[in-house]
Amino acid sequence: NAPASEPTCEPFGFATQVVSPLPLKVDQHPGRVVFHYEEFGARRTVLFDGRGDPSAAASLPLGLSRGRFEDDAFIVETDHIPAGRFYDWFGGARYSDKLRAIERYTTSDDGRWLNLTLRLEDPETLEAPLILVKRWRRADVEILPYSCDAISGQR
Numbered sequence: 001n002a003p004a005s006e007p008t009c010e011p012f013g014f015a016t017q018v019v020s021p022l023p024l025k026v027d028q029h030p031g032r033v034v035f036h037y038e039e040f041g042a043r044r045t046v047l048f049d050g051r052g053d054p055s056a057a058a059s060l061p062l063g064l065s066r067g068r069f070e071d072d073a074f075i076v077e078t079d080h081i082p083a084g085r086f087y088d089w090f091g092g093a094r095y096s097d098k099l100r101a102i103e104r105y106t107t108s109d110d111g112r113w114l115n116l117t118l119r120l121e122d123p124e125t126l127e128a129p130l131i132l133v134k135r136w137r138r139a140d141v142e143i144l145p146y147s148c149d150a151i152s153g154q155r
Contacts, residue, residue: 013084014062015095017042018103018118019134025143026114033067033074041146046076063101076103096124112138 022038035044046067063081067074078101085094102119116134120126 013095014078014081014099014101015084015086015118015120017044017062018101019116019132023139023141023143024114024136036143038143038146063099072106074105076105077101078103094125095120095122098122098124114138 017037017039020037020039024038025036027034027036031048033046035046037043042062044062044065046065048067060080061082063078065076065078067076069075079099081095081097081099081101083095083097083099099120099122101121104117104119106115107113108115114136116132116136118132118134120130120132
C-alpha cells in the first residue's frame with residue numbers, strides 16, 4: 001500500500017472499509033448477510049454456519065467473517081485479514097495479518113440508525129484493543145458505483 005499521503009485507488013483494507021463514511025447496504029438472506037459498501041464497491045458475505053464465505057481464500061481483502069445473532073445484536077467475528085492500514089486519521093498506521101475484529105451491530109429504538117461497535121485486536125501492532133463506534137442513518141439511497149481515476153487517485 002502507498003503511504004497515507006499519496007493518492008491511491010487501492011482499498012486500504014478491512015479496518016477502513018468497515019467504518020467507511022459512505023453508505024452501506026445490508027441484505028439478509030437465509031443463512032447469510034451481505035454487506036454492500038459504497039466505498040470501493042466492496043461486498044462481504046457473512047455466513048451463520050461458522051465457515052465464513054466459502055468462496056474466500058486467506059487472501060480475501062476483507063478476511064473471513066462469521067456471524068450470529070445475540071439478543072438484539074448481530075455479531076460478526078472476522079480473522080484471516082490481510083495486513084493493511086487504517087484511515088489517515090490514525091496517521092495511516094499499519095496493522096498486521098494477525099488483526100482480529102469483532103463487530104456488534106444494533107439498531108436504535110426508533111429504527112432510524114444502525115449502530116456499530118468495532119473491536120480490533122492485533123498482538124503485533126496494538127498494545128490494547130482499539131474500539132471504534134460508527135452510526136449510519138437509515139436512508140433509502142442507492143449504492144452508487146465507485147470509480148477511480150488511476151492517475152489522480154480521485155474517485
